[in-house]
Amino acid sequence: MAERAPRLWDVARDLHRHPELAFEEHRSAALLGKELEAEGFTVERGVAGLETAFTARAGKGDGPCVALLLEYDALPGIGHACGHNLIAGAGLGAALALRDALPDIDGTLLVVGTPAEEGGGGKAIEVEAGVFDGVDAALMFHPGVHSWTSAPLTAQVQYRVAFRGRAAHPTGNPTEGLDALAALIQLFQTLAVVQRRLPEGSHIQGIITDGGRATNIVPEYAEGRFGLRGLTGALLDEVIAELTRAAEGVALATGTGVDVAQVSTRYAHFRNSDVLSETFAAHLARAGITVGEPTPGVYLGSSDIGNVSVRVPAIHPFVAILGPDESDHTPRFAEAAGGPAGRTAMLASAEALACTAADVLLCPDLGARAWTELRAKEAAGR
Structure with a gap:
């Protein structure tokens, strides 16, 4: 050598x-x-x-x-x-x-x-x-x-969560809007609670990648990207299920639609x-x-x-x-x-x-x- x-x-x-x-x-x-x-x-x-x-x-x-x-x-x-x-x-x-x-x-x-x-x-x-x-x-x-x-080294994958609502003017016709960004923010708050009970070595970390276009329009679309980790592949599957349940629950509560999709190599x-x-x-x-x-x-x-x-x-x-x-x-x-x-x-x-x-x-x-x-x-x- x-x-x-x-x-x-x-x-x-x-x-x-x-x-x-x-x-x-x-x-x-x-x-x-x-x-x-x-x-x-x-x-x-x-x-x-x-x-x-x-x-x-x-x-x-x-x-x-x-x-x-x-x-x-x-x-x-x-x-x-x-x-x-x-x-x-x-x-x-x-x-x-x-x-x-x-x-x-x-x-x-x-x-x-x-x-x-x-x-x-x-x-x-x-x-x-x-x-x-x-x-x-x-x-x-x-x-x-x-x-x-x-x-x-833990198992890892990234997911995109996209909420779809309905655009409206926040003062002109606010009751007609379905705020997709508010739904996404609620998901972050929900995941903060979920995070506390995830097992050692597991976590969910997210960012907002699309939060709307203007302050005087209720956002009809909002998107976040989330990095998920689990100590093993089986535990990562559980974290994915937690994210999916939380996103679907928020969509139901806010009247929005939601799409949860894998966007990286696992x-x-x-x-x-x-x-x-x-x-x-x-x-x-x-x-x-x-x-x-x-x-x-x-x-x-x-x-x-x-x-x-x-x-x-x-x-x-x-x-x-x-x-x-x-x-x-x-x-x-x-x-x-x-x-x-x-x-x-x-x-x-x-x-x-x-x-x-x-x-x-x-x-x-x-x-x-x-x-x-x-x-x-x-x-x-x-």
Whole structure:
């Protein structure tokens, strides 16, 4: 890994200097694909119908299949403030190191370029397209403000709620109006009460996206967008049902019509492979980085890695590049993702990912235990 470190950091820095938004990562995907192709990987571009998604394969095709996941989309206005340039660099480094160590892999090394984690759900689309069919382990790391073995990531989806009323003049004929905006505001008030009894890890957060056109017209149309989260997929279904019941109740009370519709890709909750994350942690410790258990009751949002993790044994450990009093999605985090702390975390994680992938390829029992664990968690609804 040491001899490849300068080039890997060059790639990560290049991505950092040229941030691209969800589904627009043409330059990033081309750069990563080119690096893999130059090392003998067979690269397929535009997988799952996504222009900026790709896969790269090496190995004989017999035996286990390990996937290394690369993220490379950025955030509007603040670039790689989630450190996806480091995720791509680490995944690339792990793939190249494993190719060096096991040139005749008795199995398949699959590198998956996964666009649009920030809101587009590239991995979810790839899962449905069959990209992860036949995969025995899906591995990635994420830079953060904690060093944790796993990611407490909840299930998430967004819904639009639209109320339809009847326009009127607020003084000329106010009794003829059906105020759609008033209905939407009542929904927010109702949801504030509902929120108090939602279980841990669940919430509803909304914004008004259309509240009318003029103050002297009773709004006949009003629309809100709501982000819903649940600790598991089953709990997210319950939150969706709560939103729907509340919206329909408000419509009945106000005489308006209402439409409730899903408007985003649904992210599943993350189901961590303890077997594989413990293996990763042991390898990372050799680089002097210790990862511990997540803090109980702390949740770090949602990600489309969840959609992979409910189908295939997966890991998504966090490795800190800033202190716990900081946060990602900030200019400070973007700066760290292009600086020394980011470089250290990326290279150490690349090596640990490569070693974990090698363990899965060389020790069939490890993959078997990971699958047994996944099926047990699925059966328990965890």
